[in-house]
Amino acid sequence: MKAVKLAKPGGLNNLTITQLAPRQPGRGEVLVRIRASSLNYHDYLVVQGAIPATDGRIPMSDGAGEVVEVGDDVHTLAKGDKVLSLFFPNWAGGPASPNDLRVVPGDSADGFACEYVTAPAQAFTRAPTGYSDAEAATLTCAGLTAWRALVTDGELRAGEVVLVQGTGGVSIFALQFAKAFGATVIATSSSDEKLARLQALGADHVINYKADPKWGQAAIDLTDGRGVDHVIEIGGGGTIGQSVAAARLGGHIAIIGVLAGYSMEMPVVAFIGKQLRVMGVSVGNRHEQQEMIRAINANGLRPVIDSHFPLDQIADAFRHQESGRHFGKICLDI
Numbered sequence: 001m002k003a004v005k006l007a008k009p010g011g012l013n014n015l016t017i018t019q020l021a022p023r024q025p026g027r028g029e030v031l032v033r034i035r036a037s038s039l040n041y042h043d044y045l046v047v048q049g050a051i052p053a054t055d056g057r058i059p060m061s062d063g064a065g066e067v068v069e070v071g072d073d074v075h076t077l078a079k080g081d082k083v084l085s086l087f088f089p090n091w092a093g094g095p096a097s098p099n100d101l102r103v104v105p106g107d108s109a110d111g112f113a114c115e116y117v118t119a120p121a122q123a124f125t126r127a128p129t130g131y132s133d134a135e136a137a138t139l140t141c142a143g144l145t146a147w148r149a150l151v152t153d154g155e156l157r158a159g160e161v162v163l164v165q166g167t168g169g170v171s172i173f174a175l176q177f178a179k180a181f182g183a184t185v186i187a188t189s190s191s192d193e194k195l196a197r198l199q200a201l202g203a204d205h206v207i208n209y210k211a212d213p214k215w216g217q218a219a220i221d222l223t224d225g226r227g228v229d230h231v232i233e234i235g236g237g238g239t240i241g242q243s244v245a246a247a248r249l250g251g252h253i254a255i256i257g258v259l260a261g262y263s264m265e266m267p268v269v270a271f272i273g274k275q276l277r278v279m280g281v282s283v284g285n286r287h288e289q290q291e292m293i294r295a296i297n298a299n300g301l302r303p304v305i306d307s308h309f310p311l312d313q314i315a316d317a318f319r320h321q322e323s324g325r326h327f328g329k330i331c332l333d334i
């Protein structure tokens with residue numbers, strides 16, 4: 001089978017295509033023909049060597065495809081099932097233990113930039129009905145992170161106001177889930193053209209965060225002085241100050257990303273004064289992924305895919321991500 005390997009110390013020029021033999025599934029395992037993956041910032045950090053991985057690691061946390069063989073004692077999946085991978089295959093549900101988070105495909109274990117993967121059946125869930133493989137592959141990391149932030153941690157309710165930052169995978173899923181729940185969405189972007197596309201997707205209000213660096217106050221103004229109920233915080237150090245400014249008294253900020261910096265000076269008084277609920281998010285578990293997929297099957301939500309690249313052009317796919325021109329998910333067809 002064809003597989004991509006990342007040589008140490010990483011970098012887009014150290015991704016090479018190689019041939020490997022697929023492994024037959026053992027007891028409790030399935031063999032999956034992987035047909036698609038999708039790019040996340042986390043994968044970018046791995047391939048760039050910023051998250052060190054073992055020499056020869058197969059990158060990519062997200063994978064979707066079809067079960068082609070099942071080992072003994074597999075009762076949850078059958079040959080022909082369309083499946084998608086789990087970001088944390090060991091985390092079944094409930095509060096995470098360190099062991100639940102130990103294995104991350106494409107990081108601490110081989111991932112999905114390859115044609116076949118043999119793994120325990122519980123490392124996959126069924127894909128949403130009618131989804132293409134590429135659509136299914138967008139859910140493992142970005143989709144589930146947005147779901148967990150808003151639904152599990154945020155306990156999102158109809159009528160609440162959600163602020164999403166930028167037009168990457170996580171934020172666009174958050175916009176879509178928020179609208180499906182009957183929330184009002186304020187969306188930000190650095191590009192007016194992307195803001196128009198956010199409105200077409202259902203964003204009720206949009207703000208250009210480059211043109212209006214004090215967008216936290218703009219969000220307060222858009223909510224008649226109340227502030228937003230939930231912030232999908234993907235910028236990190238460079239955006240948290242405005243997120244705190246945007247939040248309502250008692251609001252919830254889901255700390256997800258680091259695109260604008262890894263650290264910040266903590267505005268302690270504002271956190272106290274606003275009685276904020278600030279929650280670090282690390283993707284989610286199998287139970288939440290199944291819950292998200294049931295909701296998708298019920299409401300027909302479709303992921304926003306920016307572009308497709310063949311597996312051989314994985315480095316070009318990452319260069320496209322690096323450019324920041326994308327809107328939604330970049331997928332690999334395998």
Ligand SMILES: NC(=O)c1ccc[n+]([C@@H]2O[C@H](COP(=O)([O-])OP(=O)(O)OC[C@H]3O[C@@H](n4cnc5c(N)ncnc54)[C@H](OP(=O)(O)O)[C@@H]3O)[C@@H](O)[C@H]2O)c1
Binds near residue numbers: 325
């Ligand atoms: N904690 C977790 O479990 C988890 C899971 C998934 C992702 N993440 C993190 O979340 C972040 C986003 O991931 P992703 O996969 O959605 O990335 P992505 O698809 O690559 O998102 C890139 C987009 O983010 C927007 N952006 C960049 N800087 C921004 C800023 N200062 N303010 C507002 N928006 C900004 C830009 O949108 P515009 O072009 O519209 O300006 C850019 O196009 C990353 O840091 C990633 O590591 C964390």
